[in-house]
Amino acid sequence: MSAPESVTDFPKIILRKSAATAFSAAVPPLLQKLYGARGVLSDSEIETGLEQLPKPEMKGLAEASRLLADAIQTQKRLLIVGDFDCDGATSTCVGLLGLRALGAAYVDYLVPNRFEFGYGLTPEIVAVAAERQPDLIVTVDNGISSIEGVAAAAKLGIPVLVTDHHLPGDALPDAAAIVNPNQHGCTFPAKSLAGVGVMFYVLLALRTELRARAWFSDARPEANLAELLDLVALGTVADVVPLEQTNRVLVTQGLRRIRAGRCRPGIKALLRVAGKDASRLVAADMGFAIGPRLNAAGRLDDISLGIRCLLTDDEDVALNLAAELDDLNRERRAIEQSMKDDAMRVLSHLQLDASNIPNGICLYDPTWHQGVVGILASRIKDRYYRPVIAFADADDDEMKGSARSIPGLHLRDALDLLAKRHPGLLNKFGGHAMAAGLSLAKADYLRFVDAFDAIVAELTTEEQLTAAVHSDGELQPEDFSIEHAELLRSAGPWGQNFPEPKFHGCFRLVQQRIVGERHLKMVLAPISAAGDAGQHIIDAIAFNIDTAQWPNPQAEQVKLIYKLDSNLFRERLSVQLLVDHIQALTD
Structure with missing residues (x-):
């Protein structure tokens, strides 16, 4: 997040208020306050074991699982049609790997190139899909609005199973089955699943159906679908869907697998090119480090490059593909900066x-x-x-x-x-x-x-159009500890609608310098409630700063909105503030 560049400059601060909670003493007071401010009020709501997932009882799941089970048992040809973003890529991989693990003999994928075909299962992409002679098309992360595409497939004698999470319109496609928690009449409680989460639930229901058909045996053992959770977590975070409890469970379980090194070689490779330590991975790293590199392929070229990276079992191949994705992301950033410069010139006029x-x-x-x-x-x-x-x-x-x-x-x-x-x-x-x-x-x-x-x-109202940031309050100098920073890192996963804690306060500016062209590196001294700046100093960084305003040699004190984090450098952990907004204070 950059320092403030808006017409409102430093945003209005709204203090989060914590509701009354019923946590046990095992939950630290700081976390009780933070959870309560996010509407999470008891120990059961922060549990992230797989047993917390709601049962696979989504509308359309029974029909979908029977359709897929029939296709698997009769060795029909399955074709997954995905989307060209990170959720679409991970949904495609989860569908492909999961169906193969459950016994599908013939399953392939096709993702429309955004520049040639646009989004979704269009009649044009159906024509391309038909060349592969599929017996069943399965959409992932799209399809709920593909009325014409599903009709085109039907004319060719190809049934379509739609799995999607986007909001439906007034009319639905005439598909063989539709699985979408947001379709009318679906009572499934987790409405905010990403496309990859919906596909994961389809596989859970399919496994249950195949189990009932006595499909599994010693020669064909039952698949462990938990092995797909690294991909589910990545797609969920990258699609910025609300992290209600079901999504927090999926993301937490995926993060644990990645931290333990039990993840796809492609994810390991993407973390390596991004310079991230897998053992300390948090949800934000997937959103800001892995996701953009995968999305760059879909934005500039073809998302199939990212899909191949996630699918390969060869670590060397994965690293080569991750390097290509990293190059594309650098190109994307350059294009983005040029476009932003164009836009700002227009708006400044x-x-x-x-x-x-x-x-x-x-x-x-x-x-x-x-x-x-x-x-x-x-x-x-x-x-x-x-x-x-x-x-x-x-x-x-x-x-x-x-x-x-x-x-x-x-x-x-x-x-x-x-x-x-x-x-x-x-x-x-x-x-x-x-x-x-x-x-x-x-x-x-x-x-x-x-x-x-x-x-x-x-x-909208005038208040809604006024820049504002919710803060969890001010920290005192003794709160800037590595224990608190590590506690916050482990208390997530934080994300959309379950935001990472932010704090505000004033600091004495001890040092300031630009690093990496546009990042402001600072050394700060917290100022206590009494207005005193102690000797305790803290590192801080503000990314993508306005270099016309910073460094500011006249600034002796600053007001910040920040996140409390820790930084591992040369095997030493230290407190670091990640600054979202900064304002120089004048006398």
Whole structure:
């Protein structure tokens, strides 16, 4: 996270309030407070053993497991059709590895290239899939909106099993079976599963069905599906789905396998090229180190490169593929920075401030890379604290946009309302509360800009459009201990809707310097409640700082919003603050 660059500068701080909890004395008081502020109130809610997973009783699971069991027992040809992001890649791998482990003799995968086919099971990708002569198509992380694609497959005599987690529209595809916890009538409690989590549950149900059919034997032993949890954890974190208890269980179990070295060679290789110590891995590392390298393949080239990295059993091959993915990620970062510079030039000319900033920001440049506009939208959203849609050319007549939202505005619902108010304005749209994709005619862009701004204005309040950060309070100098830092690292996994603890406070700035081109390395002294800065000093770092503002030789004290972390360097653990926002204090 960069230092503040928004029109509101240093964000408003909202103090988290902890609800009354019923934890046992085994849970440290600090964690009781932090958990209570996140709506987790008892020991049972922080349990992360596999026995905490809800039973595989999702709508459509029974039909799906019978369909797959029949196909496996009769040696039908299965084809997985995935998506071109990290969740899609891990879903594809979990589906492929799991089905093979359960006895599927013929199973392959196909992921649409985003630049040739776009998202989902389209009629065009069905035509490509048909060349492989599958007996059954299984979608992962897509399909719930693929009405035309499923119909095209049916005309060719190919049934489709849809596994997805995206929100359904008013109509559903006429598939052989649909497994999606968010479809109407599904009572499964864990609505926030990622696509990879849905596929994992399909495999659990399939194993139960095959067990009932006496499929397993000494010659064909029952598969241990827990071996797939490293991939499930990676896809879950990278897709930024809410980490309610079911997802926390899946992520925790996957993290334990990775830390113990019992994970795919591809994950080990990606951690190596990212410079991460697997034994100290936390959920954020999967989101910021592994996920972007896999996503880079789908954004710039072909996600199948990432899938091959995750599927291979050869460590040397995995390392070579991980190096290619790392190169692509470096290229992606360069493209992203160039696009961000373009966007900031446009926005700076508008001289935006709190009085004239749009409710919803739309940006378009015909030279922008279609695969990177989502990241650009996220960066601009962070800066201006507004829902943002960044557009790039799809072809001569159509443009594609990637949207990112702020808390309080459900993007997919907003686009659905916009589409109903302005029939024909959108060609396609879909997504989640915080992220969505859409396409429209270039000729309709300006009309869309006005319509989107009006919808955001209608659905949000002034308070929701004001940059704010929730803080867990201020720490005192004695709290900056390695014991507390390690406690917080082990208390997760932290993530979406179960945020990593953040604190705020003032510090004496002892040293400051730029490292790695854009990162501000600092040495700080905590200031006590009495206003005194003691002799205790702490390292801190703020990533991707505005180098026009920092280092600041005039700053003697700073106000920070930060995370308390630990850093392992040359076999020595020390406290380190990860700074999200920084403000120089003046007399």
